[in-house]
Amino acid sequence: MPEPSTPDAGTVRDLSTGPGRILVAAYAVFAVAATGRSLVQLGTDADRAPLAYSLSLLAAVLYLVATACLLSGGPTARRVALASVVVEAAGVLVVGTLSYVATDLFPDKTVWSHFGQGYGFLPLVLPFLGLWWLRETGKATLP
């Protein structure tokens, strides 16, 4: 079961070890996927769906920030990670809903369209896993 990697009493757990590795792996994959997607979209056909493509880019930046923060740890990284994960959760919920309700806003897809259906709904799950992990590691590990 989850084995803390020699935590010092009273300190927070390392963000990138233990279960955090899975999160780092998943975030890294999505950082690459979203960056690639947004660059291709903006580079080839930016006028077709400016809103969707901008959101793709925003998602890419958020995933990159979250990956970097998970890897670096530290109190500041933690706060930045929390902010980016919250925005990400809001983004996937709002864009997911809008992509069903206001289809004309999104002539092309983003990572978050239809709650991340094109990516196995992982974009919907990931921010909540991130929130859980930040909370879990934030607890002081007192003996």
Next chain:
Amino acid sequence: MWLVVPVLVLSALCGIWTVVMVVRDESPPGDRFFALLGVLLAVLVVQLVVGLVQLSTTSRDVPTATFVSYLFTVVLAVPFGAALALVERSRWGNGALLVALLTVAAMETRLDQLWRLAGA
């Protein structure tokens, strides 16, 4: 894209093996596992070369940038997963490896889809 099936079979084999290692709490993965993973990596490198050649000679309207970036990135996913499994010597490291293998399978499916959708 005749390498799709071997890639999917190999990544499925590696994936199942990884699940077994997670269940048995075997970490880090042994040499035999890495040998199989090496075969997967080799096939992906061959696919990169073959894919680029096919892309340059095909008359299909394949989205070049996306296709090429998938060809390259899918190769990188394997060492990425292997590194995570070696750095984190616990179930979680193997779990991260599994994420990488699932990524390979997902990307391979997408590569095949890009090629097929482009039509003749």
